[in-house]
Amino acid sequence: MFYDFRPLIPLSLDRVLSGKSINSSLPIFRLPIELVSHIVPYLSPLDIRRLAFVDRDSRQLARALQFAHVELDYSSRSLELLATLRNEVDEPHDKEHRLGICIRRLTVRNTWSDFSSKESLELDDFRRLSIREQYIEAETLTKAAYLDNICSLLPHLPNLHILDWKDEEPLKPDMLGSIMSSSIRHLRLDGPLLDPSFTLTPPAGQNDWPIESLSINVGWLLTSSGPGDVTSFISSLMRLTAPTLRYLTWSGYAGQILWETPSCVDFRFPVLQEVTLDHPMLKEPTMLNTIIRKDTHIRSISVNSNPVVSQFLSCCGYIPSLDRLRWDQSHLESYDDLLEFVHNNTQLASLEVTSPLPSIIIKSIIINHGHQTFDNLTVLHLVLEGHNFSEDILTTISSITSLQRLWLSTGTQHGVRHDWTIDHEILAEALRPLSRLETLVLTRDTYAVDGHPLLDSSTERYYVNRALPRDLLLSDYLTKDELKKMDCPVIPIDEAIFLMSSLRCLAWERWHRSQMVAVAARYAETLTRLKWCFVGQLPIRVDDIKPRRAVRPMTEERDYLLRVLHVCWNADFRFY
Known part of the structure; x- marks a missing residue:
């Protein structure tokens, strides 16, 4: 849900008007509401701004287009928008049409420099020895109040669907409570600091937190007194979201916390379809066993692997529902776990290995005991270790005649140094057997x-x-x-x-x-x-x-x- 190539559809006219009758004389409002919703997204930004000046109904329609996705970055415009939303909450009866009802996606993105430029101190303060401490304290308090204000508004945005939180300040329990009380169905926490000992509890009258997409990449406030309670937040988050979660991305900071899951884990993820594990620091695979069970319906697994994750997958065996695998094992010396998992799941339609592989490993992936591994593979992404594809490797890849999309790369994979001096004549001729190929990607x-x-x-x-x-x-x-x-x-x-x-x-x-x-x-x-x-x-x-x-x-x-x-x-x- 966080890919920007899929724009969020603005709310329809009847929803942004909250069921109120249409009083505008603008001809477009004579059309059925369904047609209006399909027409207005084609208006240019200038036309939308002009539409806002016609009358109140037109202005609300323009708001639905302009404020479907809002980004708060501590700019002057963001502060003005927050003031407008706060006024709507404090004086609900004074607003015939509300702006907050139009917001579907909210991104919170702040940096220390944003706050430094806003806050200033008197010249006399600079003569004091403690100026640095005072300045930092002023910024911290200002930012905390700003984020508190945002969180307190979340429950009052009735159509908020996606919350994209890209801020590195601590999220306090009351702020998390406001997030849980909102109407969001897709949540990304990218950067905030959390107390790992804090246990999430659902809002009153609910048994779970009905989130469909969850992406978590956070730091931890290491304030807990003992190692036994450092998993409370993750465990409670997984438990509350498990019944409805369809897409899970779990990223970890290397070297921070080695998660040791409590032995009693009695929940499951019945509708989970897509899992991304990007270096979650795990001591043992208990949580993985909960996420990827024997009876799972997961269709896509993406791993930036550590030993615990890769060893767990190598022992998973056959996963009937699995359709796509993306594997990055750049930090491992052995490829045995990858080979074991791939050979147990020959039904894959998509395979991506984004780290450089020796040619012998690529051959072992595609050909197993003299027979081709895959019958249904349509998507393949491989990176070769070296500087060029040999004729033997290209012949092996071209033997997968079911391929529809192919991404090949070799040589240095980072920086401005490119050293794959490609010969397109040889490559084109080698790929000729791929008669179904629709997409060809060549990088580096x-x-x-x-x-x-x-x-x-x-x-x-x-x-x-x-x-x-x-x-x-x-x-x-x-x-x-x-x-x-x-x-x-x-x-x-x-x-x-x-x-x-x-x-x-x-x-x-x-x-x-x-x-x-x-x-x-x-x-x-x-x-x-x-x-x-x-x-x-x-x-x-x-x-x-x-x-x-x-x-x-x-x-x-x-x-x-x-x-x-x-x-x-x-x-x-x-x-x-």
């Missing part, structure tokens, strides 16, 4: 360039230095207006050097784009069902437009941070 690829001898044209810094081929004409990749900028006779030398560098980079980007489009066209010829590919840090669409297939980039700029790639790749993996 780089290219050799015959550049000017005075320029650094090394393949490892291809994307950084952006050296043009020596025979390239800039006029082929720049517009007439851009070329005219270089003809100005009175431009200062510093500006001329900067301008020339900028235009060369611009020409390189356009040349690189044209090269990658040609590469994508080559794959489209070989792989007749290909719909899009990612190559040279560019997402590229392949459309069937007669008489031949059309290839075009999906973005204007290179996706060097892989943000667009991850959005597109993960989009099909949500089960709701």
